[in-house]
Amino acid sequence: MIKKSFSAFGLLLLGVVSQAQEIKFEEYDLPNGMHVILHQDNKAPVVTTAVMYHVGAKDEIENRTGFAHFFEHLLFEGTPNIKRGEWMKIVAANGGTNNANTTDDRTYYYETFPSNNLQLGLWMESERLRHPVINQIGVDTQNEVVKEEKRMRVDNQPYGNIMKAIKLGLFKKHPYKNTTIGEMEDLDSAKLEEFLTFFKKYYVPNNATLVVAGDFQPAETRKLIDTYFAGIPKGAPIVRNLPKEDPITKETVMTYTDPNIQLPAYLYTYRTPSDKTRDSKVLDMVSSYLSNGKSSVLYKKLVDQDKKALQVQAINLGEEDYSVFAFFAIPLGTTTEAALRTDIDAEVKKLQTTLISEEDFQKLQNQFENQFVNANSSIQGIASSLATYHVLQGDANLINKEIEIYRNITREDIREVAKKYLNSNQRVIINYLPEKK
Known part of the structure; x- marks a missing residue:
């Protein structure tokens, strides 16, 4: 990191x-x-x-x-x-x-x-x-x-x-x-x-x-x-031939209703590579830079300064075959979906065209160092990490080596990965709305 x-x-x-x-x-x-x-x-x-x-x-x-x-x-x-x-x-x-x-x-x-x-x-x-x-x-x-x-x-x-x-x-x-x-x-x-x-x-x-x-x-x-x-019998080999998804090449919009909410939420979602890939690790950093904590870019702009959002998050959900990168925002007052989307897209565009500052990069690196230490601070945490790294990534020693992947991510990597995966033609917009009564 x-x-x-x-x-x-x-x-x-x-x-x-x-x-x-x-x-x-x-x-x-x-x-x-x-x-x-x-x-x-x-x-x-x-x-x-x-x-x-x-x-x-x-x-x-x-x-x-x-x-x-x-x-x-x-x-x-x-x-x-x-x-x-x-x-x-x-x-x-x-x-x-x-x-x-x-x-x-x-x-x-x-x-x-x-x-x-x-x-x-x-x-x-x-x-x-x-x-x-x-x-x-x-x-x-x-x-x-x-x-x-x-x-x-x-x-x-x-x-x-x-x-x-x-x-x-x-x-x-x-x-x-x-x-x-x-x-x-x-x-x-x-x-x-x-x-x-x-x-x-x-x-x-x-x-x-x-x-x-x-x-x-x-x-x-x-x-x-x-x-x-040792005496438990071995089972038949498990073979997985799961279907592959076609690339998303055009922005689409869908609506989902929820009877338990009063305020709408808007999501901008992208299908991204497996958690096994280096690019997925870079996207971890992208999500942290954008919305981890009150000093993060999106929180400062949409929640603190402009008062346009009640809540905003950027999340990278890593999984074995594909991952999901999603922006989630709940508007404040009369803020429209279009206004939220414009501001979020503007911050993504900055990432795609401009290197983040050295100060922000240093802060990001320290966040991931702390996360690494905390994840392995208990016996239960270590046991879970060892099992997960072996089963889902094929290398238990990533418990020691993965931190080096994060340490070697550069500001240029952050810019290029944002440019590669977070484009409007690669996303699904979800209008998550209160159910009409």
């Missing part, structure tokens, strides 16, 4: 990052294809056991959306050795915490225990993979849980369907067109056999990465991993 002139603080921070923050780890594969990553840190008596499965919403078939997220819930139902409703109780009774989350590209489960319960964490994750109980009672129960989550977080939340609107606008062929939480009618109509088939295909060792991070002894941990995971 930091490449040119450094302030004294910047030099100090760089020294801390390059020395103290290096994450050491080892990795290997079990014979059944499960990838294992071990990060030993004995400073505190805690350990995280985590498994990331390379399965997300993009792996769902038409009219069966929501399966990946549904399994995030379903696989807490129990196993032949963990009674239904006991999973959370076992974790809590042993001083631990646990959670899971799903994206378009992967599903992630983890437990953090006092380090003397490492064996328990490994056993529980092996139980989840080896023989979870998937029956109609569990499906029906979790279906209601997911419905309630969707009502609370999406359907009844102001601006809760913005991501759905963006996906509908930018994706016509690729399964990113569907939301991660899915459509409830798809889950309602799915048969038990379909859930079993989904599990059998994607929840296999050769589609999983196990991370153990924290206070443990490597030799003993390897033996435990072998005991609990």
